[in-house]
Amino acid sequence: MRHISKRHVESLTEPVFLILVSLAEEARHGYAILKDVETLSNQRIHMSTGTLYAALRRMLEDGWIQHFQEADAPRGRQAYRLTTPGRAVLNGEVDRMKLLARLASSRLAKGAA
Amino acid sequence: MLFFFYRLLSRFKTQDDLTQDMQRTFEDARADARTRGWWIYTVFAVREIGGLLNPPNTRLWWLKIVGWSLAGLAVGWIASFIMPVRYTSEATLQLVPAMVSQDLLPHDALDAQNLLDRVKPVVVSRNVLVTIVNNFDLYKGERRYEPMEDVVEEFRKSVHIELSGANFIRVAFTYPDYLLANKVTEDLVSRIIAKMLTEKSNVSTENVQFFKDEVDQLGQSWLKLSASVKATPASDPGYELLLLARDQKRKEYESMAQKLGTAQMLRDLANRGQDVKLELLDAATLPQEPDTPPSVVGLIGLGCGLAVGLLTTLRRALRRTSPGFSVPDAVEPA
Numbered sequence: 001m002r003h004i005s006k007r008h009v010e011s012l013t014e015p016v017f018l019i020l021v022s023l024a025e026e027a028r029h030g031y032a033i034l035k036d037v038e039t040l041s042n043q044r045i046h047m048s049t050g051t052l053y054a055a056l057r058r059m060l061e062d063g064w065i066q067h068f069q070e071a072d073a074p075r076g077r078q079a080y081r082l083t084t085p086g087r088a089v090l091n092g093e094v095d096r097m098k099l100l101a102r103l104a105s106s107r108l109a110k111g112a113a
Numbered sequence: 114m115l116f117f118f119y120r121l122l123s124r125f126k127t128q129d130d131l132t133q134d135m136q137r138t139f140e141d142a143r144a145d146a147r148t149r150g151w152w153i154y155t156v157f158a159v160r161e162i163g164g165l166l167n168p169p170n171t172r173l174w175w176l177k178i179v180g181w182s183l184a185g186l187a188v189g190w191i192a193s194f195i196m197p198v199r200y201t202s203e204a205t206l207q208l209v210p211a212m213v214s215q216d217l218l219p220h221d222a223l224d225a226q227n228l229l230d231r232v233k234p235v236v237v238s239r240n241v242l243v244t245i246v247n248n249f250d251l252y253k254g255e256r257r258y259e260p261m262e263d264v265v266e267e268f269r270k271s272v273h274i275e276l277s278g279a280n281f282i283r284v285a286f287t288y289p290d291y292l293l294a295n296k297v298t299e300d301l302v303s304r305i306i307a308k309m310l311t312e313k314s315n316v317s318t319e320n321v322q323f324f325k326d327e328v329d330q331l332g333q334s335w336l337k338l339s340a341s342v343k344a345t346p347a348s349d350p351g352y353e354l355l356l357l358a359r360d361q362k363r364k365e366y367e368s369m370a371q372k373l374g375t376a377q378m379l380r381d382l383a384n385r386g387q388d389v390k391l392e393l394l395d396a397a398t399l400p401q402e403p404d405t406p407p408s409v410v411g412l413i414g415l416g417c418g419l420a421v422g423l424l425t426t427l428r429r430a431l432r433r434t435s436p437g438f439s440v441p442d443a444v445e446p447a
Contacts, residue, residue, distance in 0.1 A: 029134075030134055030141075031141040031142060046160060049135050050135070050161065050163075050165040052138070053131055053135040076133075076137075077138075
């Protein structure tokens, strides 16, 4: 939990944001997160497994996600799900983005007028 | 190959459930990439290895490598001034065959290795080396604070007398002064040639004397046995044995006389200078460039610094667990 407030202020990086978005809907395993991030970013972001798991490790350490073993998963594959603090971080980031979008829209409108 | 590298680099990561899960996910992703053609697979491979190396900041990454390289170059540059400059002078001797049928010569007459084994220990013996050190006033600084034994040992290490091809002998000497290196090499060459001449002369004289003594001894034995045969009646039971012994001794005498003839011929050839000779093929060189020029030392330092920089940054990158993400851009607000 040690980095939550700092990160929240600093805003999330895009891959971290997309990983959180991917896990917001349902628990997923690593490969499913990779494919979902590709879909969410419209094939713009292709993360390597090294990058993905470095991010997952930090999120686990910060308590944003949890990992567990799916009952029918082959070869002991782990799945990851969002925790309440993680969901709060994602909500906070979405609110921040909304605010920024509103500000930008308002400025654009003023400029056009 | 990719699988091997991935596993290898993964070993630098923290070994836990997460890393194992990462490897399983990699296998799934790799299987998927393989089905999508070689280009996709290549891009995937580069991305995966890059992801594991995980450079934290590209500029910082290169700055570290450049920093270490410059530090290595500086160390190499300083070392090139501190390290003593050394020059090597070389000469080549050739073993020239005798002007006589090779069948008449001993089988080892043209064996350069055999010659080297006999001559080298004498040329690099303590007495000879001490003489050379005193003659040329070598190792002035070392002689002030080191015993002569150590100086001689250092000198011996700087002298190389070795075979170079079947009939060639290479003589080399390395020393901080190129003029002295040249002069000492010339001296060593002349000593080797002189030693070979002495050796040949001694050997041929000793051989002739040895075979002469043997022939004399065998001749006397043969004459004695011949006299015994004459004095013994044919009806004597030991007569046949005496005949056999006399014939045997005669054969030995003839064989030894033949060897004596060859030895005398070799001695005559040596006296005329027509036997196997050791000639100077290439005179001692006067080295213009040091063995290791300062630029090479600087380059070695640069290489070492580069290697240290790469290894350090690589090690740090592999041990890192946090991703090097860029600042977010262009994410549509919900």
